[in-house]
Amino acid sequence: MSSISRFLTSRWGPIITGIVVGILAPVLVKLGNPGNMGVCVVCFSRDIAGALGLHRAGVVQYIRPEIIGFVLGALIAAFLFREFKPRTGSAPLVRFLLGMFATFGALVFLGCPWRAYLRLAGGDGNAIFGILGLTAGIGLGIVFLRSGYSLGRSRPAPRAVGWVMPALMVLLLVLLIAAPQFGRDAGGNPTGPIFFSTTGPGSQHAPLFISLVAGLFIGFLAQRSRFCTVGAVRDAILLRDFRLLSGVIALLVAAFVTNMILGQFQPGFEKQPIAHANSLWNFGGMVLAGLAFTLAGGCPGRQLFLAGEGDADSGLFIMGMFVGAGFAHIYNMASSAAGPGVFGPAIVIAGLIICVLFGLTMRDAKA
Amino acid sequence: MSEIRTVDARGLSCPQPAMLTRKALQQSDKGTVEVLVDSGTACENVSRLAGKAGWAVMVEEQPDRGCRIVLKK
Numbered sequence: 253m254s255s256i257s258r259f260l261t262s263r264w265g266p267i268i269t270g271i272v273v274g275i276l277a278p279v280l281v282k283l284g285n286p287g288n289m290g291v292c293v294v295c296f297s298r299d300i301a302g303a304l305g306l307h308r309a310g311v312v313q314y315i316r317p318e319i320i321g322f323v324l325g326a327l328i329a330a331f332l333f334r335e336f337k338p339r340t341g342s343a344p345l346v347r348f349l350l351g352m353f354a355t356f357g358a359l360v361f362l363g364c365p366w367r368a369y370l371r372l373a374g375g376d377g378n379a380i381f382g383i384l385g386l387t388a389g390i391g392l393g394i395v396f397l398r399s400g401y402s403l404g405r406s407r408p409a410p411r412a413v414g415w416v417m418p419a420l421m422v423l424l425l426v427l428l429i430a431a432p433q434f435g436r437d438a439g440g441n442p443t444g445p446i447f448f449s450t451t452g453p454g455s456q457h458a459p460l461f462i463s464l465v466a467g468l469f470i471g472f473l474a475q476r477s478r479f480c481t482v483g484a485v486r487d488a489i490l491l492r493d494f495r496l497l498s499g500v501i502a503l504l505v506a507a508f509v510t511n512m513i514l515g516q517f518q519p520g521f522e523k524q525p526i527a528h529a530n531s532l533w534n535f536g537g538m539v540l541a542g543l544a545f546t547l548a549g550g551c552p553g554r555q556l557f558l559a560g561e562g563d564a565d566s567g568l569f570i571m572g573m574f575v576g577a578g579f580a581h582i583y584n585m586a587s588s589a590a591g592p593g594v595f596g597p598a599i600v601i602a603g604l605i606i607c608v609l610f611g612l613t614m615r616d617a618k619a
Numbered sequence: 620m621s622e623i624r625t626v627d628a629r630g631l632s633c634p635q636p637a638m639l640t641r642k643a644l645q646q647s648d649k650g651t652v653e654v655l656v657d658s659g660t661a662c663e664n665v666s667r668l669a670g671k672a673g674w675a676v677m678v679e680e681q682p683d684r685g686c687r688i689v690l691k692k
Contacts, residue, residue: 261659261663333659334684335658335659337657337658337684339630339657341630342630342631342632397634397635397638402631402632402635403632404630405629405630405631406630406632407630408657408683478660478663480633483633483634486633486634487634487637490634490638491634491637491638491641491668493637493664493667493668495667548632549632549633550632550633616631
C-alpha cells in the first residue's frame with residue numbers, strides 16, 4: 253500500500269490521475285452524462301444546488317454522485333495514509349465568497365477548469381478562450397501572491413469539524429437515493445424538496461453506481477497525487493515546477509484519445525454541447541474563475557479533495573460554490589447555449605473588482 | 620555560521636510554504652534552513668523545491684503529524 257502511495261506522490265502521480273480522469277470523463281459521457289461534461293465540478297455543484305432547490309432552473313437539477321465520490325474518495329485515502337487532519341480558521345468568510353465568485357465566472361464560461369480541458373479534448377474550440385482566460389486569471393493571482401497575499405493560517409480543529417463535509421456528502425447520497433417528493437405543485441403533483449430535471453443537462457447522467465465509483469476512484473487518486481488544475485499553471489509559472497502541469501497535459505491527451513475512440517470528438521466552435529461561442533465572455537468568465545481559484549489555493553476539484561482531508565475552509569469554499577450557483581441562475585448571471593446571461597458580464601466585472609481588492613488587502617497577520 | 624534559519628509555514632495554503640522556503644534559500648547560499656509544515660502536500664512541495672536547488676533534504680515527522688524539514692548546503 254505504501255508503495256502505491258509513494259508512486260502517487262512522485263512525479264508520476266498527477267500523470268496517472270490525469271490519464272484516469274481523461275479516460276473516465278468521456279466514458280461517463282458515453283454512459284449518459286452531458287456532452288463534454290464527464291466531470292465538471294462547477295456544473296455538477298450547480299446541478300446539486302438546483303436539486304436542493306437553491307435555484308429553480310428546471311433543466312439543471314440533479315445530485316451528482318461524482319461530487320460525493322470526490323470527497324469520500326479523498327476521505328478514504330486521507331484515512332488510509334494518516335492525512336485526515338481537521339483544520340479551519342484561514343479567512344473562512346473570504347473563502348466562501350471566493351467560491352461564489354469562482355462559480356459566477358465559471359458559469360459564464362460554462363465549465364470549471366476541468367471541463368475547460370475536457371471541452372477542448374472534445375473539439376470545442378471555444379474552450380481555448382476559456383483556458384486563455386483561466387491562465388490570465390491565475391497570472392493575476394500570482395502577482396498578488398508575489399506581493400504577499402495570504403489568507404492567513406488555518407489551525408487544527410476538533411475532529412468533528414473535519415467530518416462535517418463528508419457527512420454532508422453522505423446526506424446528499426441518501427437524498428439522491430431516497431429522492432423525497434413531499435411537496436405538491438399547483439396541479440397536485442409531487443414536487444420537491446429534492447428536484448430532478450426531466451429534460452436538459454440535469455436529466456442526462458450515467459448510472460448512479462458507476463458515477464459514484466468513478467468519483468471515489470478519482471478522489472482517492474487525486475488526494476494522494478495532489479492533482480490540481482489551477483496549481484498546475486500556478487506552479488509552472490511561479491515555481492518552475494511542472495509536476496502538476498504534466499497531469500493536466502495527461503488529462504488532455506487521454507481525453508482526446510478516448511473521445512476519438514468513442515466517436516465523441518466534434519471539432520468546431522458552433523453548436524458545441526452546453527457551450528456558447530461568445531469569445532469575450534468565455535475569456536472574461538474564466539479570468540474571474542482563475543483569479544478566485546488561485547486566491548483560494550486551488551481548483552474546485554482540489555477544494556473537494558481537501559474537504560475530504562478535513563479542511564473545513566475548503567468545505568466552506570464549496571458551500572460558496574453551491575450558494576453562488578443558486579444566485580447565478582436566480583439572477584440570470586449564468587450563460588446558456590444562446591450566450592451569456594443578462595447579468596453575466598456585470599457580475600464578472602464586479603467579481604473581478606472584489607477579488608482584486610482581496611488580492612491587494614489580504615495579508616498574513618504574522619507572516 | 621551554525622545559525623539555523625526557521626521557516627514556519629504551518630497552516631498556510633498552497634503555494635505559500637514553497638514560496639517562503641524559496642525566499643529563505645535565496646537569502647542564504649549555504650547553511651541550515653529548517654521548515655515547519657503541517658501537511659503532506661507542503662512537505663512534498665518544499666522537499667522537491669529544495670532538492671532541485673541543490674540542498675540536502677531531511678524530513679522528520681513530528682508528533683503532531685506535521686513535518687520538520689531540515690535543508691542543508
